[in-house]
Amino acid sequence: MTRPVEISVPKAAGELPNEKFVELEKYIDNLDTTKGALIRILHKAQQIFGYLPMEVQLFIARKLNIPGSEVFGVVSFYSYFSTQPSGKHTISVCMGTACFVRGSDRIHEKLKEELGIGSNQTTDDGLFTIKDVRCIGACGLAPVIMVDDKVYGRVTEEDLPEILNTYRQKTIDS
Template structure:
């Protein structure tokens, strides 16, 4: 398989570090084959930049020789990927059926009140981001929230403040 043509580091209106694009380019160049590697590359890009803004998505598309809409489709489908900067701690509330019927809507409303933000926003101090996600696959523990990679199951409204305070 031939490799996509070399792409220079993109100019961007955002304050994205050029070193990040150089690191990402090196990562992509060292993959044996880029066919089927889009998700792996997106994970690396998010690790480097902290999120996947439009310029990073377009850079990846150009580098892989695929349409930008294909990259955006993958980014928007998976709740793991973020298109906006995130807080130091990401709180994800499962809104899948099992969690919802067991009170996830009350949990997320309590989090919104406590943090003073809506879903997909970041607190003013940059400490927390709040996300509602489709399903995290822990239905037996419903309702479930994740703080970063830590799972909290069978969460009750009165536990929300205590959980958040651990991360302040």
């Protein structure tokens, strides 16, 4: 999480909408002070864009008058910040100790196998992203996975296909 996964800063996959930059700029301009506010601004930027590609990082750097490397240094340090867009649904597998002791590693393996992707990767259809998270605090329900904001407790390997299908079906329905 804290180690830089790639040396180069990924660029955005497509054109980023201008109104999002306007929104971000307005947020920065309205802050009482930008002193010590970089992490706060990055949180906001990720909320607006969904992720932090090179263009967004550079925009913030120019706006705060700091080197782009400093922004990237912070982005790559914290696991909460992502430089890649996520899939439609993010599946967070709890890798906390309580879940581990109750077999979350098997759930993790099975999920990767089912979706054919690794951690922090997105399926080709753009539907699912797998993320490992450290303890979401629902240890009473261990092992736990979270799809977007919904928590699934006491998950077994057999439950996974059904859970995934619910979201696949939802996409088809909509």
